[in-house]
Amino acid sequence: MFLGALLLIFLVLPAVLILAAIWTPLMLRFWILFAAFPLGLIAFALWRSRCKPEPGGRR
Amino acid sequence: MTLVSIVFVAYLLVVMVVGALASRFGRTMEGYFLADRGLGSWVTAISSVASSESGWLVLGLVGMAYTWGAQAVWTVPGVLLGYLCNWYVVAPRLRRQTEALGAITIPGYLEARFGDRWKLLRSLGILIILFCMMFYVAAQFTATGKAFQKAFGQSYGITYSHGVLIGGAITIIYTLVGGFRAVSWTDLIQGLLMVFGLVILPIITVSTVGGFGTLFRDLQTVPARTEAVMTVAEGAAISQVGVEDAPVDLAPGVTVRRVDGRFMLDVASSVTVRVGGESVEGSRELQVGDEIEAAGRSITYEKREEMVGGRDFADVLGGASGLGLLGWVLGLLGIGLGYPGQPQVITRYMAARSQGALRRGRLIAIVWGCLALYGAVVLGLAARLAVPDLIDPEQAYPSLATTHLPPVLGGILLAAIISAMMSTADSQLLVVASAVARDFIDQTLGVRRRLSAATMERTLVWITRVTVLLVGLVALVLALAEVRAIFWFVLFAWSGLGAAFGPPMLLALFWRRVNRWGALAGMATGILVTILWKTTWKAAVVELTGLSLYELVPAFGLSLLATWLVSLLTPSPPALPPGFEDEE
Numbered sequence: 055m056f057l058g059a060l061l062l063i064f065l066v067l068p069a070v071l072i073l074a075a076i077w078t079p080l081m082l083r084f085w086i087l088f089a090a091f092p093l094g095l096i097a098f099a100l101w102r103s104r105c106k107p108e109p110g111g112r113r
Numbered sequence: 114m115t116l117v118s119i120v121f122v123a124y125l126l127v128v129m130v131v132g133a134l135a136s137r138f139g140r141t142m143e144g145y146f147l148a149d150r151g152l153g154s155w156v157t158a159i160s161s162v163a164s165s166e167s168g169w170l171v172l173g174l175v176g177m178a179y180t181w182g183a184q185a186v187w188t189v190p191g192v193l194l195g196y197l198c199n200w201y202v203v204a205p206r207l208r209r210q211t212e213a214l215g216a217i218t219i220p221g222y223l224e225a226r227f228g229d230r231w232k233l234l235r236s237l238g239i240l241i242i243l244f245c246m247m248f249y250v251a252a253q254f255t256a257t258g259k260a261f262q263k264a265f266g267q268s269y270g271i272t273y274s275h276g277v278l279i280g281g282a283i284t285i286i287y288t289l290v291g292g293f294r295a296v297s298w299t300d301l302i303q304g305l306l307m308v309f310g311l312v313i314l315p316i317i318t319v320s321t322v323g324g325f326g327t328l329f330r331d332l333q334t335v336p337a338r339t340e341a342v343m344t345v346a347e348g349a350a351i352s353q354v355g356v357e358d359a360p361v362d363l364a365p366g367v368t369v370r371r372v373d374g375r376f377m378l379d380v381a382s383s384v385t386v387r388v389g390g391e392s393v394e395g396s397r398e399l400q401v402g403d404e405i406e407a408a409g410r411s412i413t414y415e416k417r418e419e420m421v422g423g424r425d426f427a428d429v430l431g432g433a434s435g436l437g438l439l440g441w442v443l444g445l446l447g448i449g450l451g452y453p454g455q456p457q458v459i460t461r462y463m464a465a466r467s468q469g470a471l472r473r474g475r476l477i478a479i480v481w482g483c484l485a486l487y488g489a490v491v492l493g494l495a496a497r498l499a500v501p502d503l504i505d506p507e508q509a510y511p512s513l514a515t516t517h518l519p520p521v522l523g524g525i526l527l528a529a530i531i532s533a534m535m536s537t538a539d540s541q542l543l544v545v546a547s548a549v550a551r552d553f554i555d556q557t558l559g560v561r562r563r564l565s566a567a568t569m570e571r572t573l574v575w576i577t578r579v580t581v582l583l584v585g586l587v588a589l590v591l592a593l594a595e596v597r598a599i600f601w602f603v604l605f606a607w608s609g610l611g612a613a614f615g616p617p618m619l620l621a622l623f624w625r626r627v628n629r630w631g632a633l634a635g636m637a638t639g640i641l642v643t644i645l646w647k648t649t650w651k652a653a654v655v656e657l658t659g660l661s662l663y664e665l666v667p668a669f670g671l672s673l674l675a676t677w678l679v680s681l682l683t684p685s686p687p688a689l690p691p692g693f694e695d696e697e
Contacts, residue, residue: 056202056623063198068446071190075442080428084329087186087429088491092483095193099479102201103472 117515118265120524121531124306125283128299128535132287135295141570142555145292145577146217146547147464150208152297154465158474160297161461162196162481163304163533164540165452168256170489171307171533176507178493180338182426184433185493187445189486195452196482200475203453204462206622208471211463213691218547219456219614221556222463226621226690227629234629235552237636238614242456242548244640245609246541247588248602253538254281254592257531263511264527277592280531281538285585288539288546289578293464296539303532308481310514310529311488313522318495318513331498332427338506364408369399376414378405426497436660444663451611451665453619454639457540538588545584550577605643612639612668616676624680625689631680639672 071091075083138144152160178185207222216222220238227234254277261276271279287295322328361369366381376399380386386393387406399405403414425432433441452458465471496509499517503509514526554560555573564572616639617632642650646664655661 056619059202060198060619063194063202064450067194068190068443071446072442075429081329083429084183084427087190088183088487091190092193092487095197095479096483099476103476 115268116520117524117527118269120521121264121528124525124528124532125279127302129283129287131298131302132291132295135287135291135298138291138294140574142551142573142577143217144294145574146543146551147460148292148294148297150212150464151466152461152464152470154470154473155477156297156301157461157465157470158477159304159481160300160536160540161199161458161474162478162485163300163307163536164296164461165455165458165537166192166307166485166533167253167537168260168530168534170485171310171510171530172256172507174486174489175493175496175510176505178490179497179503179506179509180493182332182335182431182497183429183490183494184431184441186429186487186490187442188448189490191446191448192452192486193449193479193482194446195449196478198449199452199459199462200471200478203459203619203622204465204471204475205468207459207462207618208465208468210622210690210693213693217463218544218551219459219618220548220552223617223621223629223632224556226693227627227632227686228688228690229629232557233633234636235557237633239548239552239557241609241613241636241640242544245602245606245613246457246545246548247584248591249606250538250541250545250584250588251591251596252603252606253534253541254284254588255595257281257284257534257538258592260511260527260530260534263508264515264530274593277589280535281585281589281592284535284538284542285582285589288542289581289585292574292577293460293543296543297461297464299539300536303529303536304481306525306529306532307536308485308488310510310526311485311492314510314513314518314526315488315492315495317517318492318499321517322495322498328495328498329427332494333425335426335497335501337424363405363412364410367405367407375399380407384408426494436658440659440661443666444661447663447666447669448607450615450669451607452615454611454613454615455607456544456610456614457537459618460544542581542585542588546577546581549584550580554580605640605647608643608647608663608665608668609640611665612643612672613637615639615669616673620673620676620680625693626685627676627680628683628686630683631676631678634679635672635676638675639668642668642671 071087074086078086138148141149143149174185174188177188210226211217211222214222214225216225220235220242223229223234223238224232229235257280258273258275258277261271261279262273265271265276287299291298319325319328322331363369363378364384364386366384367386368379370377370379378386378388378393378397378399380393380395380397382394384407388397388399388403390404399414401415405412405414430438431441462471465474492513493506493509496503496513500509500512503512511527511530514523514530518526550573554576560576561569561573613636617627617635620627620635621632643664646667650667651661651664
């Protein structure tokens with residue numbers, strides 16, 4: 055889980071962003087970096103904050 | 114007294130009062146350094162992000178977007194990925210394990226985690242913190258002095274020294290009196306001010322230039338910036354000296370520095386220098402064509418304009434391609450690798466009240482980061498259209514705050530600039546003090562054993578307060594003397610800490626097999642590669658491949674490799690510490 059999380063954060067996400075920026079037209083790549091990425095991140099944080107903690111283990 | 118200055122003084126008073134209120138707590142070492150592990154979600158979240166983002170955010174990132182255009186945006190995912198790693202990967206385990214081990218500092222955690230009775234990890238940790246952070250604190254005070262001078266120099270005659278003394282003294286006093294709790298509470302106020310400024314000012318500036326549609330359209334036609342560059346001719350040889358704002362030595366005791374696009378010659382009192390046949394004492398502005406005679410050399414000053422920054426302002430790739438683009442993007446994204454290793458940031462997670470506080474704090478920190486970081490980039494872009502002729506791009510924020518806003522709002526936004534610096538300086542000051550007082554005096558020298566049980570904690574807290582005062586005074590003196598070495602050390606601070614502490618910390622939190630030799634190797638590799646890459650290796654790699662890579666990326670990777678490899682090559686750790694087993 056740890057390795058997966060680190061790879062996702064520092065390898066997969068940056069690679070997706072770089073490829074998306076290279077392969078899309080000027081206007082679209084502007085909005086990917088200025089709107090889609092932050093909104094996606096906030097949506098993820100919001101979703102995770104609503105997840106119930108695993109029973110037992112975590113306070 | 115103007116409204117701006119009234120608002121500013123009110124801010125400083127609020128900060129002092131909060132520090133005084135916090136002093137009622139913190140009578141033990143854990144209370145002084147970790148607020149008795151009682152921070153709520155808002156304080157944990159905002160204070161952690163405010164201490165990681167210094168004046169760099171409100172001045173540097175805005176200036177970067179002003180100079181480079183939309184390609185500066187790559188910094189933002191870099192930073193936000195760092196937040197993601199810290200809040201979702203590091204924070205929950207760090208809090209749980211440090212509480213189980215009773216560790217209140219990062220070197221202390223590493224020592225307890227690996228059962229390092231020789232105190233090698235703690236000692237190396239203290240050295241790295243002192244090396245990287247002592248001058249970092251001084252640099253924050255330097256920036257505070259400059260900000261005060263810019264804001265109140267003309268109206269109240271506030272000089273750089275006054276600014277350093279006011280900002281530094283207030284920071285030292287509330288940190289000394291209230292410890293971690295005061296630092297965290299004031300960081301909450303300062304972090305909220307920062308994000309307020311970075312939301313309000315971009316909205317106003319973007320509407321001034323005609324809205325987002327106009328901004329994007331007009332950015333496509335913005336011409337590249339030119340900047341004054343100083344060259345000196347000595348005989349037939351011509352060299353460039355004035356690209357950076359840091360002072361450059363022309364001869365012993367003779368330096369040149371760039372101030373607002375002009376070049377100033379500074380001459381030490383013991384040195385004889387002639388410019389155009391006239392003897393010069395102190396400082397003098399250079400004019401194009403001036404002949405400088407110093408230490409037997411005759412140099413001619415020339416000035417020309419050189420293009421700096423991005424060519425295609427609306428393009429997040431800046432019109433670049435190939436290895437140049439890859440180096441730029443990876444370098445900015447790589448900033449995020451530094452976050453797990455910053456002691457002033459991750460101690461906040463150790464101080465959270467509960468795992469629930471951390472869970473709620475994640476959302477707050479991510480939203481804060483998105484608002485503040487994107488706000489800074491958008492502000493820089495809009496400022497390029499609103500105030501296109503700024504000589505110093507880093508003055509975009511203060512310039513807009515004072516000219517485009519009513520005085521009260523302008524005052525609040527100027528306070529936000531100082532907030533960014535003070536909220537970082539106080540956290541760094543406390544980390545340096547904890548390395549000296551807790552890790553060295555208390556735990557390494559063993560002062561605790563010589564004190565009676567009844568007075569022990571109180572005496573140690575007083576020793577800590579004296580340490581905060583002494584460390585703060587050293588930083589103040591360094592800032593007042595404008596010691597040049599400050600800039601040299603600051604260059605290594607973020608990368609050095611991130612590469613030295615980050616990989617060993619991550620593996621210590623998650624991998625059973627890592628041992629103290631692996632952690633020691635990782636810490637030493639991280640700091641050494643940072644220094645070597647910055648000073649020699651980077652230039653060699655650029656020459657060989659054309660790839661200019663930020664030093665944190667290779668330093669972090671090699672530190673991770675060293676920690677992993679040395680752990681595998683040396684005996685397994687004897688037993689897992691408490692707090693580790695229940696997570697597997």
